[in-house]
Amino acid sequence: MSDDTIFALSSGAPPAAIGVIRISGSGAGDAGRALAGDLPEPRRAAVRSLRNSEGELLDEALVLWFPGPGSATGEDLLEFHCHGGRAIVAAVKRTLASRVGLREAEPGEFTRRAFANGRIDLAEAEGLADLLEAETELQRASALAMAGGTLSRQANLWREELLALSAIVEASLDFSDEDDVDELPPSFTSRLREFSGEVAQWLSRPTAERLKDGYRIVLAGPPNAGKSSLFNALTESQGAIISPHAGTTRDLIERSVAISGVPLTFVDTAGLREEGAEEIEAIGIARARDALETADCVLWLGEEGQGPPQAWEIETKVDLPDRPGKASAVSRVSAETGSGIGELVEKLVRTARDAMPRPGETALNRRQRRLVSELGIALAGAGRVSDPLLVAERLRTGRLALDALVGRTSTEDMLDGLFGRFCIGK
Numbered sequence: 001m002s003d004d005t006i007f008a009l010s011s012g013a014p015p016a017a018i019g020v021i022r023i024s025g026s027g028a029g030d031a032g033r034a035l036a037g038d039l040p041e042p043r044r045a046a047v048r049s050l051r052n053s054e055g056e057l058l059d060e061a062l063v064l065w066f067p068g069p070g071s072a073t074g075e076d077l078l079e080f081h082c083h084g085g086r087a088i089v090a091a092v093k094r095t096l097a098s099r100v101g102l103r104e105a106e107p108g109e110f111t112r113r114a115f116a117n118g119r120i121d122l123a124e125a126e127g128l129a130d131l132l133e134a135e136t137e138l139q140r141a142s143a144l145a146m147a148g149g150t151l152s153r154q155a156n157l158w159r160e161e162l163l164a165l166s167a168i169v170e171a172s173l174d175f176s177d178e179d180d181v182d183e184l185p186p187s188f189t190s191r192l193r194e195f196s197g198e199v200a201q202w203l204s205r206p207t208a209e210r211l212k213d214g215y216r217i218v219l220a221g222p223p224n225a226g227k228s229s230l231f232n233a234l235t236e237s238q239g240a241i242i243s244p245h246a247g248t249t250r251d252l253i254e255r256s257v258a259i260s261g262v263p264l265t266f267v268d269t270a271g272l273r274e275e276g277a278e279e280i281e282a283i284g285i286a287r288a289r290d291a292l293e294t295a296d297c298v299l300w301l302g303e304e305g306q307g308p309p310q311a312w313e314i315e316t317k318v319d320l321p322d323r324p325g326k327a328s329a330v331s332r333v334s335a336e337t338g339s340g341i342g343e344l345v346e347k348l349v350r351t352a353r354d355a356m357p358r359p360g361e362t363a364l365n366r367r368q369r370r371l372v373s374e375l376g377i378a379l380a381g382a383g384r385v386s387d388p389l390l391v392a393e394r395l396r397t398g399r400l401a402l403d404a405l406v407g408r409t410s411t412e413d414m415l416d417g418l419f420g421r422f423c424i425g426k
Helices: 028-036 086-097 111-118 123-131 136-147 150-174 186-203 209-211 227-235 279-294 343-357 368-386 388-406 412-420
Strands: 005-009 016-024 046-051 057-066 077-084 103-104 217-219 255-260 262-268 295-301 314-315
Touching: 005 028, 005 086, 005 111, 016 028, 016 086, 016 111, 028 046, 028 057, 028 077, 028 086, 057 086, 077 086, 077 412, 086 103, 086 227, 103 343, 103 388, 111 123, 111 412, 123 209, 123 368, 123 388, 136 295, 136 368, 150 343, 150 368, 186 368, 209 262, 217 227, 217 279, 217 343, 227 255, 227 262, 227 343, 227 388, 255 343, 262 343, 295 343, 368 388
Parallel strands: 005 103, 217 262, 217 295, 295 314
Antiparallel strands: 005 016, 016 077, 046 057, 057 077, 255 262
């Protein structure tokens, strides 16, 4: 990490009511004194006149001073709360940039410094990145729990239990000259079993990817079954072209929406048929079959009983008297009149919400799930061996997984990818 003092606009792009310019690093205090004359008491806002090196007045601003290490970044931190006009913000940034040792921050650099200085761990940083990207209420609640340290606190509890179990094993090894060297106390086995069960419960939770990508609903059936019309009705759009001619939809059409705070992704597909498709349509049909494999829910608009297993039977075109009926239809709808659409949406939202993390529940992302899985595998391995040396090694492997989970061990490439998700000024 660079030793430079960095600065950036940390509020929204101007024009705005307020422009917050944040400065972090060893030179933050000197920069504040250069522009504001003197610094207020730590953590107390005070009005100061900001001036450039020629003494020209730039703005009247609130100044906040946070000496390190008790700041958001763990370094000396200063904030100018200026008026949010473009010219004012530009003038203050230009004055800061003219000072030796100061430079504009890279995306996510403030948060990366907070991580490097131990103010947050990796799981909390991931939660903060997700919080900034959250678009639905469920996403916001889950990301807020992660950013607030829910997983980090759980990882620390797991680490303490691992250390306690390891101490029991080490005590057994210390008395290796006695007859019971190969036996660990019954309490060890019961604690290990309970620990493994708790980890398994975390792994059984819905994933963060489902929360981010949305509950994936694929509309499928033969040509002219009404898929595109229903797609447009469900998404309240005209994203799919509607035509009486078979093969109009030739590729996947996706539309992500949030209904009642639940993220949903609807996918319209090419009509499925075995014969009569020309080359381009055949490619679309192949993609449609692939989409069925990755769907969370399939709405089947074709002949009853011919859809994929667990597909929802949907009877369409209920406004037409000669429609083919379905005895076991989950919903009966008309995209033309809107009949049944609202009820179908309600059923989909209820089903999707049940498949999502509960509000405020921590959802593991792919990296976190892999490491928690490694912990679970290590615990299971410790339960299958009796030699204390082998048990100790399995527990050590579990501790390594936890260290990686919260960022005690991490690679620069992984950190670059994570903090690159942040905006400049965060």
